């Protein structure tokens with residue numbers, strides 16, 4: 382069942398120290414409890430006086446941004462995106478591991494990008510290339526191929542064309558306490574946190 386207004390922040394699916402040493406307890410508290418929570422609160426505030434949009438799921442809000450009234454379009458775009466992006470980001474991580482699980486998703490990544498290492502380099506380069514705040518994504522396109530895309534701010538790839546599978550948050554709030562300005566080091570370590578089993582379930586259910 383899809384959630385609708387009023388949206389509620391989802392608790393992390395792990396304890397706050399689970400991603401140590403690569404993402405600190407302190408970063409996760411700020412990121413989840415402050416930043417993500419604020420997107421949830423602002424999305425609810427934007428929709429408060431618009432009951433005709435309160436029965437839409439997050440995905441359907443994002444697929445139908447053109448129908449959202451001008452008065453709340455920017456707020457809904459930014460905050461529905463902020464909620465959607467953070468929920469996938471948090472859910473896509475787990476306790477660190479140096480090994481990569483072999484499953485349907487990782488096999489498909491190898492099919493599309495030649496090797497896991499090639500994919501990793503391309504994904505890292507995409508994460509580094511975002512100027513300012515944004516995201517790097519692995520998505521499935523309408524031709525059933527996997528591709529890497531980037532978005533700025535809290536924009537989401539067009540969900541009418543792309544189905545997101547995983548993403549890395551490259552806003553400074555995601556890494557600054559732990560890495561200061563060293564986004565490449567954060568990106569390198571993020572690969573160790575990818576929850577391949579969970580993401581494989583998403584991939585198989587697309």
Ligand code: MN3
Nearest residue numbers: 416550552555
């Ligand atoms: Mn963030």
